[in-house]
Amino acid sequence: MWTLLSLPLLLACTDPPDDTGPVASSCGDSAPVISAVTARDNGLMDFSGESLPTVLIQADTADADGDLDWYTLQVWWDEDVDGQVDVAGAPSELYDSLSDTACSVDDARLGLILAINGRSIPYLTEVEFAVIAQDAAGHRSNDGEPMLLSWTTPDSQGVFAE
Numbered sequence: 521m522w523t524l525l526s527l528p529l530l531l532a533c534t535d536p537p538d539d540t541g542p543v544a545s546s547c548g549d550s551a552p553v554i555s556a557v558t559a560r561d562n563g564l565m566d567f568s569g570e571s572l573p574t575v576l577i578q579a580d581t582a583d584a585d586g587d588l589d590w591y592t593l594q595v596w597w598d599e600d601v602d603g604q605v606d607v608a609g610a611p612s613e614l615y616d617s618l619s620d621t622a623c624s625v626d627d628a629r630l631g632l633i634l635a636i637n638g639r640s641i642p643y644l645t646e647v648e649f650a651v652i653a654q655d656a657a658g659h660r661s662n663d664g665e666p667m668l669l670s671w672t673t674p675d676s677q678g679v680f681a682e
């Protein structure tokens with residue numbers, strides 16, 4: 521079953537939620553596998569009175585041991601679409617819980633919304649995103665290789681170039 525999450529808004533990094541956080545996982549040793557990543561226009565959203573265009577980035581993710589009940593989704597980007605993104609720096613990331621039952625989520629469509637403010641992410645520019653998911657045990661997806669995709673941002677009003 522694919523699960524679409526509630527999506528906290530991100531300008532940069534989120535703080536971990538108030539939950540107790542991941543418990544020591546006894547689900548297994550498998551790492552998540554991302555099969556596909558997508559980016560799409562998520563419309564204008566309000567950020568403290570400022571209306572900004574947003575992008576929804578989603579990662580179709582599976583994990584044989586089911587410990588996506590607690591996950592982290594991390595995104596980096598650059599403006600050079602060359603099949604490489606440096607993931608050494610701090611990502612924009614989202615922590616969230618999909619289930620109160622450990623080891624119960626073996627696939628999910630993980631999602632994260634980023635605001636496009638023209639500064640950290642420029643307007644009217646093709647940007648390259650890199651996406652990594654982590655399971656409750658902290659295993660990184662795809663052996664730590666990010667999934668890449670490119671997407672062209674709209675202008676400050678959310679309008680895309682012809």
Ligand SMILES: [Ca+2]
Pocket residue numbers: 547548549550551552583584585586587588655656657659
């Ligand atoms: Ca796992």
Ligand SMILES: [Ca+2]
Pocket residue numbers: 598599600601602603604605606648
């Ligand atoms: Ca690049």
